[in-house]
Amino acid sequence: MSDANVRIPEEARDRLAAIAAAEGLSLRAYLARLAETLLTPAERAERAAKALAALKEWTGYAPSVAEQSALDSELDRRLAQVNYR
Numbered sequence: 001m002s003d004a005n006v007r008i009p010e011e012a013r014d015r016l017a018a019i020a021a022a023e024g025l026s027l028r029a030y031l032a033r034l035a036e037t038l039l040t041p042a043e044r045a046e047r048a049a050k051a052l053a054a055l056k057e058w059t060g061y062a063p064s065v066a067e068q069s070a071l072d073s074e075l076d077r078r079l080a081q082v083n084y085r
Contacts, residue, residue, distance in 0.1 A: 003028075 013027070020030030039047070056062040073078065 016030065020027045023049065025033070052062070054063045
């Protein structure tokens, strides 16, 4: 595997290096492991679609786009309240 250079602020590099060292990893190994654990937007959308299909199959509940939007807004509102405190 070839390496790539990524330009980030020095403070971010130092923070990531400290986190990696605390876990007994090099910065390179830590970033490689981190990349393996994160999902791309396409992967997140695929998982969400599968979850909605499973929910519908299991419970029969299939929220409309409007209902999903309303639920997302409510969740955002509640999270904002928690973060505000």
